[in-house]
Amino acid sequence: DQQVKQNSPSLSVQEGRISILNCDYTNSMFDYFLWYKKYPAEGPTFLISISSIKDKNEDGRFTVFLNKSAKHLSLHIVPSQPGDSAVYFCAATQVGVSYGKLTFGQGTILTVHP
């Protein structure tokens, strides 16, 4: 049972444009969501997170939106840069319950073309 899903295995965008990565979850107990970026031969790097009490969180070029009723979150990158090319994972957890456990999606490969 895949509780966190990223239905797009890959996404290709032009430099300077917006990248939108999507993620759906099924477990309504999740109350904290995170996005990680991963380059080959490196571990995932934390990007941005959002609590279920919010519907939007911004950090520079990165914005995460949460739609609890639809159990959907998205990551917007504006403007996209070639250095953003990587695998992006969304993850979800239950604060105070799931010690150390993040449930990850399968990842989306983002390619930003110059």
Next chain:
Amino acid sequence: KAGVTQTPRYLIKTRGQQVTLSCSPISGHRSVSWYQQTPGQGLQFLFEYFSETQRNKGNFPGRFSGRQFSNSRSEMNVSTLELGDSALYLCASSMNRDSGANVLTFGAGSRLTVL
């Protein structure tokens, strides 16, 4: 501030052998988690340790075990290796604040190949 350090970075074993992987968390981080990443299953949670105690465990067989030392360093062990154990094993640490979410910081991983 040094990041999460995992050793060895690469190793090759044969079926039936056992392997021990090591993880040094960020200084001050007392929670250490382990994950397995494979192309088919993605990132899967193995277990989490805090103050030398396992607090959470994923759905992996008993061949997968771990421990944490008093200095928060952690090791994981896989016994009787199978071909399907070939994967990238990732360690992550966090501050484990009492309230709020704890963001995990990952190491670069240990790439295990089982022949």
